[in-house]
Amino acid sequence: MKEYFKHIYQTVSTISIGMNITFKQMFQKSVTIQYPEQRLQLPERERNRLFVNMEDCIGCDQCAKACPVSCIDIETVKVIPGDVVGKTGVTSQGKKKALHVTDFTIDFAKCCYCQLCVFPCPTECIYMTDVFEFSSFNRDVLKYQFADLSPEQGAEKKEMYAKYALEQEEKKKQAAIEAAAKKAADEKSKAEEKPADEKKETDSKTDNKES
Amino acid sequence: MENIFTQWFGNSLLTYILIPVPILVYVSVFALYAVLAERKVSAWMQNRIGPNRTDKFGLLQTILDGLKLVQKEIVNPTRSDKLYFRMAPFIVFTAAFMGYAVLPFSSVFMGVNLNIGLFYFFSITSLGVVGVLMAGWASNNKYSLYGAMRTVAQIVSYEIPTALSAIVVVMLTGTLSMNNYALAQSGGIFNWFIFGGPGDIYKIILIPIMVISVVILFISTLAETNRTPFDLTEADSELVAGVHIEYSGMLFAMFFFAEYAQMFAVSGVIATLFLGGWQSPFGDLIPFLNTPVFQVLWFLGKGLFLVFVQIWLRWTLPRVRIDQLMTMCWKYLIPITLVNLFLVGLYMLIFK
Ligand code: SF4
Ligand code: SF4
Numbered sequence: 001m002k003e004y005f006k007h008i009y010q011t012v013s014t015i016s017i018g019m020n021i022t023f024k025q026m027f028q029k030s031v032t033i034q035y036p037e038q039r040l041q042l043p044e045r046e047r048n049r050l051f052v053n054m055e056d057c058i059g060c061d062q063c064a065k066a067c068p069v070s071c072i073d074i075e076t077v078k079v080i081p082g083d084v085v086g087k088t089g090v091t092s093q094g095k096k097k098a099l100h101v102t103d104f105t106i107d108f109a110k111c112c113y114c115q116l117c118v119f120p121c122p123t124e125c126i127y128m129t130d131v132f133e134f135s136s137f138n139r140d141v142l143k144y145q146f147a148d149l150s151p152e153q154g155a156e157k158k159e160m161y162a163k164y165a166l167e168q169e170e171k172k173k174q175a176a177i178e179a180a181a182k183k184a185a186d187e188k189s190k191a192e193e194k195p196a197d198e199k200k201e202t203d204s205k206t207d208n209k210e211s
Numbered sequence: 212m213e214n215i216f217t218q219w220f221g222n223s224l225l226t227y228i229l230i231p232v233p234i235l236v237y238v239s240v241f242a243l244y245a246v247l248a249e250r251k252v253s254a255w256m257q258n259r260i261g262p263n264r265t266d267k268f269g270l271l272q273t274i275l276d277g278l279k280l281v282q283k284e285i286v287n288p289t290r291s292d293k294l295y296f297r298m299a300p301f302i303v304f305t306a307a308f309m310g311y312a313v314l315p316f317s318s319v320f321m322g323v324n325l326n327i328g329l330f331y332f333f334s335i336t337s338l339g340v341v342g343v344l345m346a347g348w349a350s351n352n353k354y355s356l357y358g359a360m361r362t363v364a365q366i367v368s369y370e371i372p373t374a375l376s377a378i379v380v381v382m383l384t385g386t387l388s389m390n391n392y393a394l395a396q397s398g399g400i401f402n403w404f405i406f407g408g409p410g411d412i413y414k415i416i417l418i419p420i421m422v423i424s425v426v427i428l429f430i431s432t433l434a435e436t437n438r439t440p441f442d443l444t445e446a447d448s449e450l451v452a453g454v455h456i457e458y459s460g461m462l463f464a465m466f467f468f469a470e471y472a473q474m475f476a477v478s479g480v481i482a483t484l485f486l487g488g489w490q491s492p493f494g495d496l497i498p499f500l501n502t503p504v505f506q507v508l509w510f511l512g513k514g515l516f517l518v519f520v521q522i523w524l525r526w527t528l529p530r531v532r533i534d535q536l537m538t539m540c541w542k543y544l545i546p547i548t549l550v551n552l553f554l555v556g557l558y559m560l561i562f563k
Contacts (some may be wrong), residue, residue: 004542007543015524015527015528019523019524022256022526022527026252026255030254030258030260031259032258032259034260
């Protein structure tokens with residue numbers, strides 16, 4: 001019987017506490033932010049869309065290797081002597097840039113914003129920004145090209161390198177031929193010297209056998 | 212209202228078709244804005260803003276929602292009973308709406324002044340159960356059927372405390388006509404039945420009994436309208452949406468209309484029985500406030516206040532379990548109402 005009235009008392013008192021709270025809440029300022037009009041100030045390095053500072057990128061491909069979904073595509077071309085990458089040829093920390101980055105695409109449709117690509121970068125030039133509104137109706141739009149060389153320039157650089165490589169190849173071949181010739185010559189001269197030596201050797205061998 | 216309409220249109224069929232029209236208009240507008248109010252109040256209670264994109268304060272929200280629902284296709288589930296499936300929402304709504312016939316909006320505006328108004332009200336509104344069970348059965352969906360069966364169990368058992376707590380007033384007034392309850396409470400706020408009704412000083416004894424009766428009537432009508440914390444019918448987390456699952460478009464909206472119509476109907480009954488109905492709280496002090504137009508305002512004010520309390524409760528309490536629901540009804544509400552009834556009987560015997 002005591003229990004019975006205790007239950008009633010508990011019900012009434014707890015309900016009144018609850019209703020009191022909700023009633024008070026009604027007159028409090030709402031915490032909602034009217035998003036498109038009002039915005040929160042996000043931290044600068046919020047984990048959202050990536051940005052690559054191409055001035056500093058040395059094209060080392062570390063980020064692409066770290067990416068778990070392989071959404072970074074990097075294509076590089078070696079620099080030929082006499083040419084510089086970008087304006088200065090060095091990063092802001094003074095590292096020498098040895099590769100032209102002809103293609104640096106990040107496919108944000110695939111990217112899972114895990115930030116794993118950010119840490120391995122030796123020059124800290126790939127980082128996340130607070131931009132998060134970039135949805136689109138077309139997936140191709142989400143493939144962001146960061147390389148500062150245009151496709152034509154890229155092709156030009158490739159051609160230059162190909163030419164240079166060819167030249168080098170030629171040179172190498174030349175060198176190889178020369179080397180071969182030299183070797184042949186050496187061999188020849190050696191061969192001329194050899195017979196006498198050989199004889200001596202065979203002689204000594206036979207000597208050994210006999211003894 | 213009957214008198215006015217017969218005066219205007221004569222005693223023809225047209226009169227009787229026209230009488231429900233203003234009430235229907237009121238119910239539709241009420242249902243639309245009660246949905247909005249529900250959303251707004253819930254938002255405020257949760258420190259949100261609520262609908263505010265349509266019009267300035269989201270005033271058009273539910274109207275546009277309704278328009279959207281009208282456009283939607285009504286899907287008949289395979290192997291459902293088409294006729295019953297389509298009929299059920301209308302039965303639910305009709306049952307809820309028929310209750311309005313006896314609600315005294317003021318001393319002159321009421322559908323019909325039945326001499327068994329209260330009795331009629333309780334019997335006709337509980338007919339909605341048939342519609343709900345029909346919907347649950349015809350949907351050919353186990354969750355629907357579960358929901359419907361729960362509703363039936365719930366409503367049938369809560370009929371008892373509802374009726375018993377209302378009978379307290381019936382005993383004191385000796386009438387079943389809704390208008391007479393309001394008439395019996397004339398003369399200011401202290402003559403309302405929540406404060407013991409008109410009478411001499413001994414009525415003070417009645418006050419606690421009456422307050423308890425109001426609370427019990429409120430709780431049990433809450434259960435009858437399937438509002439939280441008694442919304443086991445819908446129970447989103449267990450039954451997805453109960454009987455609403457298979458419904459779409461306007462049929463779905465019909466259920467909502469019915470729910471909100473019922474909310475106001477039961478609030479109106481509580482207001483009439485205990486809160487003075489259309490009586491102004493100032494009684495005869497300011498006779499101007501007791502003219503028919505103001506009476507409507509008083510009645511609506513009281514009804515809407517109770518609707519607000521329903522909404523308020525909904526956003527405060529979690530849903531009860533089915534065994535708790537039944538325990539509450541059979542172990543607490545019914546015995547207490549019976550004791551109330553006995554005490555009021557004793558009071559009548561001694562003081563009247
Ligand atoms: S954030 Fe993750 S998924 Fe996106 S590019 Fe970097 S490593 Fe790849
Ligand atoms: S890790 Fe950094 S430097 Fe290397 S390719 Fe990626 S962005 Fe460029």
